[in-house]
Amino acid sequence: MLVIGRDVGEVITVGDDIEIKVMAVGNGLVRFGISAPREVPVHRSEVYKRIKAQEKQQRDM
Template identity: 45%
Template sequence: MLVITRKKGESLLIGDNIEITIVKLDDGSVKLAIDAPKEMRILRKELYNEVKAENQKSIEFNLDVLKGIKK
């Protein structure tokens, strides 16, 4: 994991086409601006984890339903 220090208005680059800029600093939070190609999916990790958990529940439910079907 890379740990980097940036100040308001400073940026960092990921590859050739993703730029993350520090827009605002508040007590305990940072506002970021992300410039990336439109086809690149950008999600907050907590949202990604929620969706992943819901998908797993759905898979488990569907497997239980299938197990209950008799041939």
């Protein structure tokens, strides 16, 4: 795992097409803005896990 420190307004680049920008930090929260091509799905991990569980359930039917 890569751990990177960033200040508000700074960006992390993933590959050629994905940027993650630190929008705000405060009260124990970090807010990110993510720019990615439409064909790249971007989800919070809890949502991603739910999507994968639903896909598995549909396959198992």
